[in-house]
Amino acid sequence: MDPNSPNQPSGCRKHGCLIAILTLVVLIVVAGAAAYYTIFHTAMPFRLVANMMQKANPSMRIEGIDGNLSTGVSVASIKWGDAPGSPSEITGLRIRYNGYEDAGKTHRLVINDVGVNRAHIDIADLPSNNGVTTSQSTTVVNSNGTTTTTTTTSSGSSANAPNPFTAMANANNGSGFPQGLDSVEVRNVSILDVLITNRNVPEFRVSIPKIEWTGFKATPDSFEPGVLTIESDRLAVATNPGRTVTVEGQSTAFQKSIIGMVQPALHPAIKQSISFSADVSFVPKGGALRPYHFVAADGKLEINEALDGSGAVHARQLDLAGLIDPRKLFGDQTADLPSDLVLNAVVAKGFEEGNGTMKIVDGSFRLGTTTFEVQPLEFSKAALAQINLKAVAKTDAGNITWSLPLAKFGSEYHPSLAAQGMSPGDVLAHLFAGKAYAELSADEKKTIDARIPVYFSPTEK
Secondary structure, three states, X not given: OXXXXXXXXXXXXXXXXXXXXXXXXXXXXXXXXXXXXXXXXXXXXXXXXXXXXXXXXXXXXXXXXXXXXXXXXXXXXXXXXOOOOOOEXXXXXXXXXXXHHHHHHHOEEEEEEEEEOEEEEEHHHOOOXXXXXXXXXXXXXXXXXXXXXXXXXXXXXXXXXXXXXXXXHHHOOOOOOOOOOOEEEEEXXXXXXXXXXXXXXXXXEEEEEEEEEEEEEEEOOEEEOOEEEEEOOOEEEEEEEOOEEEEOOEEEEOOEEEEEEEOHHHOOOEOOOEEEEEEEEEOXXXXXXXXXXXXXXXXXXXXXXXXXXXXXXXXXXXXXXXXXXXXXXXXXXXXXXOEEEXXXXXXXXXXXXXXXXXXXXXXXEEEOOEEEEEOOEEEEOOOHHHOEEEEEEEEOOEEEEEEEXXXXXXXXXXXXXXXXXXXXXHHHHHHXXXXXXXXXXXXXXXXXXXXHHHHOOHHHO
């Protein structure tokens, strides 16, 4: 009998439709189960992310992806960078956590283990935030009276680039803590055999055999940073339990104590080993680093910040010239760093927010054979771009004024010198030789002449 015949019993047609519906439902359930298994129990989501990353960055190659959303992920190798033969590479990456389902049920993200077997990172391969290009023109006064102008171009991140931490806080109603979670833990991070280089600065090379970080835990109302240990012949850092330290005449209890040593092998600009310690606490909500107490160079540099944002800076006979070579940081046309630096400065509550001021109370330093007295100064953050820190030296030939623009301090170091009725050569001769330019030997004059374009503009030669 023809199934489509009008004489076919209506019950068969009815059951046939039911069977078709049941079959469709079963197929949907099977497809859903397969999709669920594929998403949560295979490495497919991680491979999709890797493919997107590689398409966005053609120089990146990600190989050997394994794992799943339920337990974590492992990656055999991540390579990036355009330099032939020696790209940046991370091998043996693994991340193990409590799983998507458990995190959803308990509202706890627990990262049990993060590991890297080997990492070579070249700073030149790291992307800038936005590829902003800047150019700077430098005019040099030659000893024969002629001038030479050179222009250097560099790419980097903009000062107006968004802060990723601020963006994250805004995305979470300003709390800085992920929505839907009651706690985040990192139980163990172990990174081995780290090499950091910069092919644009061949002398720069940092080798770190081991980095360990354990015991991190954060909740919306508490913050425990854990213990960090860095072992290296160039940089050593160890975290210890907190202690009570006298800061600005008051005993202050801190959450953690960090001690370390920077060695000359870390960067060509470092002339000798520099010890440092940092006593720190973290604001329970959000984990902001405050208060803190930083000491370096055998106690000759001290920087403090209180819980309310106020702070102080103290330098006590700090020999910056003996510690740092500024020419290895900022180029040959860089001024000399001072010796025997004494400085006392205080920062009022609200300075970072634009509501307070920074006050240079007093200070002094030696440049060459001459001592300068730092002039008192008070300014707000908004006025920083127009502020010059000034110091005056009194010599037999007259007063010499040293002036440093604070707006560019850190990115460059170009203080200027001025003296009424004195030529640039005489100013520098009195500073670095303690006598008039005419009294210098031929070799001494060459040394002074080389410094003239560093401290004086072409119109002052």
